[in-house]
Amino acid sequence: MRKIKWIFFFMFISIYVQAQIETDTTQKVEKGNSGSESITVISIAELDGDEESADISGILQSSRDVFVSKAAYTFGPARFRIRGYDSENSSVMMNGVSLNDMESGRVYWSSWGGLNDALRNSEILNGITESQFSYGGIGGATNMEVRASSYSPTVKLTVSSLNRSYNQRLMFTYATGLMQNGWAITFSGSKRWAQEGYVEGSSYDAYAYFLSVEKKLNNKHSIGFIGYGAPSKRGKSSAVVQEAYDLAGTNYYNPNWGYQNGEIRNARVSNYHKPMFMLSHYWTIDDDTKLTTTASYMFGRGGGTALNWFSGNDPRPDYYKNLPSLYEDTNPDYAQYLRDDWANNVNRRQLNWDEFYQANADEYSVIENANGIEGNTYSGIRSNFMVEDRRNDSKKLNLTSTFNSRISDDVKLTAGVDLTNYKGDRYTVVDDLLGGEFYLDINKFVDRDFADPSMAQNDLNNPNRIVKEGDIFGYHYTANINKYMGWGQLSFEKxxxxxxxxxxxxxxxxxxxxxxxxxxxxxxxxxxxxxxxxxxxxxxxxxxxxxxxxxxxxxxxxxxxxxxxxxxxxxxxxxxxxxxxxxxxxxxxxxxxxxxxxxxxxxxxxxxxxxxxxxxxxxxxxxxxxxxxxxxxxxxxxxxxxxxxxxxxxxxxxxxxxxxxxxxxxxxxxxxxxxxxxxxxxxxxxxxxxxxxxxxxxxxxxxxxxxxxxxxxxxxxxxxxxxxxxxxxxxxxxxxxxxxxxxxxxxxxxxxxxxxxxxxxxxxxxxx
Incomplete structure (x- = not known):
């Protein structure tokens, strides 16, 4: 049996090749820094709202580590990051399957937000330490155990009220445990919502679902299926300059929303749903040796909307030309007018959607040689203002196998393979023309500054391309990544x-x-x-x-x-x-x-x-x-x-x-x-x-x-x-x-x- 264990180990040794890792971000000209305080974009904690950090803390608080369990909850609101690491320096897994994003390496906890009860069975390792489920990272590793037989029989209903990113939550969990017929089933689902969260204009609508089914075939073999997803739509808030906070009279001012026909509408709405499905085989080779193999498939859409415009000044209310400080020295009367208007006119300090519709209605245009066809003339209401959807869709196929064995009382052997094929699709879509009939697919920055009109074309194959709602425009590229990983081997990252x-x-x-x-x-x-x-x-x-x-x-x-x-x-x-x-x-x-x-x-x-x-x-x-x-x-x-x-x-x-x-x-x-x-x-x-x-x-x-x-x-x-x-x-x-x-x-x-x-x-x- 010991020979078999070592055969499994060496089978799993291979080369680790993975694409993509991201980091955060004179001469004064390098200030000294000897511990003094003479000197001194955005991490996961800066995702709009605090629901992601709530899910993170819910998992990390289950850690038996006295520092991690405490810091997870108390330090979260201050955007604290353990050891200053970004999330790509940590490994997060579910049943041994990596959940780190293939392109950035980061961990997006909102992908399974709302599944607190289903994900409580977690092994959390802090810093550099041995792991039974992952190669790990300098920021540690977390594995969420979601095998259906690992849950105790329970029926649980939770009702929550809060005043954070969302206001209400309903959560239901049902688990049979391992039944006499060899089956085990666990289901969990939730809904979180708010018409408006703590910050004005920040709506929230999120669901989550989880299903784990396992069949014990005999004393050595079991098979299991796991599926989960967390569709969500959130109206986002943004950081702004202190002047805008002061003018609005609140440090929670949000410039992303405005009134349309008397109702609040947010221009920046995130819309994510990337479900994952897993099929696992659990093999208990003997009392000291186990082999777990999982095939998984993740797919779905990600992205968020944003206001776009072709010409004229930036319409966002906190744009520097819309703030009185710019005119204090040159035109103090106008500066005072702006201050008064900020205080008394909601359409000054928020987006004016009705004005966007009216401006588009006046933009009747004629486009010559439309869609790259000489002599083709297209006419209609051309949108100067529109809402675009910046998409980040993806598909990931993965095969993971993890081998664990206790060689002796003092020696444990862990090895594994991780094979992944990933495709990420990045593009922008016309979401709402705001009353217009079409948008012209050209680069507004280049069109303004270069005499050669061809340089402004986003699509050289179809110059003067006419796009309508639902059409892709601007950019469209695909990230193809293959990862082949064997534990214990030197790693190479692009x-x-x-x-x-x-x-x-x-x-x-x-x-x-x-x-x-x-x-x-x-x-x-x-x-x-x-x-x-x-x-x-x-x-x-x-x-x-x-x-x-x-x-x-x-x-x-x-x-x-x-x-x-x-x-x-x-x-x-x-x-x-x-x-x-x-x-x-x-x-x-x-x-x-x-x-x-x-x-x-x-x-x-x-x-x-x-x-x-x-x-x-x-x-x-x-x-x-x-x-x-x-x-x-x-x-x-x-x-x-x-x-x-x-x-x-x-x-x-x-x-x-x-x-x-x-x-x-x-x-x-x-x-x-x-x-x-x-x-x-x-x-x-x-x-x-x-x-x-x-x-x-x-x-x-x-x-x-x-x-x-x-x-x-x-x-x-x-x-x-x-x-x-x-x-x-x-x-x-x-x-x-x-x-x-x-x-x-x-x-x-x-x-x-x-x-x-x-x-x-x-x-x-x-x-x-």
Missing amino acids: PKDSYLSSRTRDEVVKDLTNEKIFSLDGNYVMNYPGFKLRLSAYYTLLMDRTWNRSFYDESLREFVSFTMTGLDQRNMGIEFGIEKEILTGLKINAVAAIGEYIYNSRAESVTTLDNIRKPLREQTVYLKNYYIGGMPQTALSAGMNYRTPFFMFIGFDINYFDRNYLPLNPDRRTEDAVAGIAPTHPDYDKVLDQERLPSAFTLDANIGKSWRIDYKYYININLSVSNILNNQDLVTGGYEQYRFTGSDIDKFGNKYYYMYGTTYYLNLSFRF
């Missing part, structure tokens, strides 16, 4: 940002280099009855990273792609967690995360324009010793909870966050950015400095009670309240705008997100 502009050109970054990761991780753990402790230290270098963003460049007056290569970062710090039962039922706890996450090198950048092959400029980006922004690098929490003998609990936490820096615009850390500004001028530091956000303090509490009736029925009620002090001035994140001008750095100010004020989550569940 960066996601390999292309200068994947939307418009088949051209890779010059001198592309493999990303390299070096990480050390040390832990001291104590687990005794009534006492838990973990102290960890880590040091990680991520080298030769590639970074790519597209934005409007104010100096070039063009929509450009900005790509950096040779970017290094260093993440180091300590984690501490302790829990002590000081009296029967009374526990105190404390957790601390103190890190330093910085860029560890300069980078080289290239700026390209969609319709010109030659790069517009190449330059050095002086990022060394700047902070990696987007999350607090210091997070502390202390709390107490008490469980009474009559099945009641109460607890509270005091939390503190500090050293949170805004994510950088790298273009502001170049010699061109400060050209013409004297080093002694205040604007010199203004361009180069990185904003450190104020420290934050919050107080949370929770209380709950359960009843057991006739030893058969259980009723549970619990209430959690976050930010009890209702502090609505806590900035949790944001970013420097990529659009800026050195002559007036305040013209395009930083944009911010604020932590919600007091929020509650009330759950009532019935179980039998």
Whole structure:
């Protein structure tokens, strides 16, 4: 039998080849950083709303690790990321099947949001450690066990009320356990909804479904089927400049919505549904050896809508030309008019949908040589304003096999193979012409700045292409990825940002280099009855990273792609967690995360324009010793909870966050950015400095009670309240705008997100 075990192991050793990984984001000219605070786009925590973080914390709180289980809940509202890692540095799996996105490597928890009860059986590994289900990553690994026979027999109904991204939730779960006939069935479903969430204009409509069926064939073999999905539509909010928050009179101002025929309509609505189906074979070779093989298929649509327009000023209310600060010096009377209009006119501070319809109605146009056909004339109402749907559809076929064996009391053998074929489809669709009859498929930025009309054509095969609702336009490309992975082998990864502009050109970054990761991780753990402790230290270098963003460049007056290569970062710090039962039922706890996450090198950048092959400029980006922004690098929490003998609990936490820096615009850390500004001028530091956000303090509490009736029925009620002090001035994140001008750095100010004020989550569940 031992020979068979080693044969299985060596069968699983192969080469690991995978495409795509993404990272977040002078001369001042590399500020010193010796632990001082002299200096200082968006992670998963910055997904609109907090429902994703709620699902994450629900899973991570099941961890037996004292730090992870505590930090998952208390640090979530501050957009905290464990060790400063992005989600692509962690592995998340379901029944051994990877759920990380094939293109970005990231984890999109909303793909199975609302399935809290079905996904509670999870094994969570923090940092670098051995795993029975995955090769793992520097950020750890999570495997959600969804085998039908692993669930205890139960029927559970949960009703929830809250005032966060959604207001109501219904959840139902039914599990038979393994029955005498060898069958096991588990079903779970939920609905979450809000006509308007905590932020004005942010609607929410989400469903979720889960089915796991297993048949035990004999004592050694079982087969199982798992299927799940979580269709959702959400009206999103956005970060805005502080001036817009102040003008609107609230730090939860949302510029994405407006009134249409008296009803709220949001221009940015995400619409996702990517279900997955799995067929598994479970083979118990002997008491110490198991082999699990799963074939899976994932497919579906992703994307979100956005307002688009061809000519004229940006219609969004928080656009810099719609704010009074631009006119304070040149036209103070008009600036005052704008302030008054912001305060009193909802159509000034929100989108004016009725105005878009009226503007389109006046745009009767005649298009010569339409659709590339000489002499073909097309006439009608041409939409100047429209809503587009930016799609990200995908299909993934996967075969995974995991082999686990206990060789002796002290030695465990784990191996596996992971074969994946993936196709990602990226394109834009005309969603709503807003009363118009057609839209012309040309690049509005190029059309404005180049005399040659052919350069503005998005489709060279069909110039002057007429598109209508449901038609694809702008860009359309496909990402084809094959992954062949055998555990225990050196890995090779091709960066996601390999292309200068994947939307418009088949051209890779010059001198592309493999990303390299070096990480050390040390832990001291104590687990005794009534006492838990973990102290960890880590040091990680991520080298030769590639970074790519597209934005409007104010100096070039063009929509450009900005790509950096040779970017290094260093993440180091300590984690501490302790829990002590000081009296029967009374526990105190404390957790601390103190890190330093910085860029560890300069980078080289290239700026390209969609319709010109030659790069517009190449330059050095002086990022060394700047902070990696987007999350607090210091997070502390202390709390107490008490469980009474009559099945009641109460607890509270005091939390503190500090050293949170805004994510950088790298273009502001170049010699061109400060050209013409004297080093002694205040604007010199203004361009180069990185904003450190104020420290934050919050107080949370929770209380709950359960009843057991006739030893058969259980009723549970619990209430959690976050930010009890209702502090609505806590900035949790944001970013420097990529659009800026050195002559007036305040013209395009930083944009911010604020932590919600007091929020509650009330759950009532019935179980039998």
